[in-house]
Amino acid sequence: MPTDDFVASSHILHRSFTERPSKVIRGDGISLVLEDGRKVIDATCGPSVSCLGHSQPEIVEAITNHLKNDIAYVYSGSPYTNAAIEELADMLLAGKPGGLSKAIFVNSGSEATDAALKLAVQYWHEKGQPQRTHFIARKQSYHGNTIGALCVSGHESRRAFYQDFMSPNVSFVDPCYAYRMKHKGETDEEFVQRLARQFENEILRVGPDRVAGFIAEPVSGTTLGCLPAVPGYFKAIRDICDRYGVLLILDEIICGMGKTGTMHAWEQEGIRGPDIQTIGKALGGGFVPLSGVLLHQKIFHALSAGSGGLAHGHTFQAHPLACAAAISAQRIIKRDNLVERCKQMGYKLEDLLRAEIGPMPLIGDIRGRGLFWAIEFVLDKELKTPFPAQAKFCDQIVKNSLRLGLNILGNLGHTGTYQVDHVLVCPPYTVTEEELSQIISVLKVAISQASDEYLKNNAANGVNGLSNGKH
Template identity: 50%
Template sequence: MTKEIDNSAVLHRNTHFVPKKAIGGKGSYIFLEDGTKFLDSTGGAAVSCLGHGHEKVNQTIVNQISQLAYCSSAFFTTDVAEELARFLVDSTGGRLSKGYIVNSGSEAVEAALKLARQYYLELPTPQPQRTRFIARKSSYHGTTLGALSAGGHVLRRQPFEPLLSTNTSHVSPCYAYRGKEDGETDADYVARLAAELDAEFQRVGPENVCAFIAEPVVGATLGAVPAVSGYFKAMKVVCEKYGALLILDEIMSGMGRCGTLHVWEQEDVVPDLQTIGKGLGGGYAPVSGLLIGEKIVRTLDKGTGVFRHGQTYQGHPVSCAAALAVQTVIQEENLLDNVRIMGAYLETRLRARLGDHPYVGDIRGKGLFWGIEFVKNKVTKEPFGPEMTVAGHIQATGLDPIFGISLYAAAGCVDGTRGDHVLLAPPYNVTKDEIDIIVETTASVLDHVLV
């Protein structure tokens, strides 16, 4: 243990690594104590959708704190909570009819899983046998025990397996780069995955399943992998066949990150429950949420009327104010258009600069959410050995003041332990010049590490 760690009262994420101290931020940049002007090309973990120091959002937060910083949702509601929920419901065209505002993505997933279960208990003819969930391998839904149980993140699950619920089983993700067979069409690939999901319903007993949960674009575990066209339509058909719910986890990919406010809009596959998070409040306050379909709301209302779940800071006025301000800015500044335009430009630049790189296997994503997967052999797609910690080395190199860029690294995209990738997720108001800097700096980091 180093002296620096001894002198810090914070249990950092890694006791062997003392993070550099950030002292300010503006736009796409964070300013560090050592004088580094750091290009935040990942928005943390795809969080900072407006960048840093947006004055309108900052002022809105100050105004809310001055008016009312906190009140318990067990006793009161607030104008700002009502306005945020109304905005979110209206943004779905009313197809999801209520919003439930909490703090973190893990909390939103916990609420989704519990509400899915309670829905079946509240039906006129209750179905208490529905206790199971089906999720996907190489998925990530959060770190709390319920969310971790639902996810398929091998490394994060590993130490806690004895504590995790055993009521979730996992099917293959829609990961065309590694899952699609040679000569297989997208339609055939989708049909094969739908048959696999159907078989899993049959294996565990279709009458026992509450819901199928999946990320429309897989973030941390696979590196911005979008589903092929038609995939989620096919998955919803299987769910409806057996009376199960569809939960879409858009915590990382949603709220504009992929070019539409909700990713499911792009194929018009409306979930029964949808989790939202990172782009909701852009990091200006801790906030996430659960959007709920009308049939679930109606069933609860005709039953007990009580969702047996609650948290001290749900619907927190300051968090709601921050989220509403962020969403207002996105609308007023037409930033979803910019996400689509700059996203297309980012894709073009990445493919032109890195497509022929000998160790870049795949470049994939949507909007301003892109992943780069690294391989030892482009032809066989053989990954680097996990002992080489390639992605971690790339991230650490980017943090060097020589480069001054964030590259969100993760490992295990092949089988949970092998496979390296990095994510890029710049803010929605990113400029063309900044995209050029992100691509060139990323390429410089890769050339430095992968030689």
């Protein structure tokens, strides 16, 4: 496809070369305001980041006040700290949820994943087991785009260019993708037992004394579309990790910080918590780049009893201005009871999705929690036949939605064995019922347009259409 003229002349290397990006000039509540005056409802908070919408005067004021009255930058490698970074950590770890007691603040989610992996490796060195350097991750997962984070990500197309850099110290097991992976007649409990056996067998294959940690998203994000695990899965995983001393690392960069109806997504899994947890995106609400790593007290004890420090760091780690903005965002979330609101508005969003979108002919599955939902599209509802990758069906829905004034997010390339065409609907925590209805109304039109066009083109090309959900 030809390169767009604007993209060719811009000094920015845009991520897509073929389409001209629209210029956003400001935010208005949950909407983006474009240069030509159009408003676009942001129904996915970008990639699930802007959880408080795009205009929050309190956060702007907090940023301004910090710059006026405090200091913009303090190097984390120096013998100094700052009130903002200490306060944010105190807010997040009050009561030590699940035994988590310390925080590392970095910039992107990818940096948080890298820091978590390095922290796990250092932990085992401090414990006198330096041979524990192997990580087990899940297929069709995504934990970030740096080399280290890609090594534990099962996202095939994003790994493709960099296979030569991928670590041999990582192996993959199946995700908990019940919609496509459960056998006919298999119960949730039997499915969990099968995945648990596979995980335990992989630990035994590698050698229990070599496995440092297992990393997984409690609710998968863009690769499998807001996919929660079936009940009992993470309890089985936690038990196996404890049995073999494997660290459980939970990636809540996209699904955490209240989005699923509890502050931490793992709180709905009936487990004591992870050993290491990554957070991001909704942490600062998109007003600043910020992510973090939360670690269990036992990790700190091992480091303090050993080398007495963290063998990791970044120039912009624990940036005071970013932490000040996040403090303001978290205060709003707590004051306005927005985590509980996510839960309650999530029920309304689920009802709308199932009532308005569910009956449409190409809808396979609707899944999620809180205000974090996805729709998976299929050619055949009964057989769950996926679209061919070249159809780019969800991309068409994203484009149709944008033309209608709605911003949503589709899948981000080929992720693995299962072709998953989906779109995400994860609006800001502040979304109203009226806005939810508007989002679903526009999305329904966008899906209908893409479905009609796809079926019409197939008919014109002599491909059988759908009748009663079948080819």
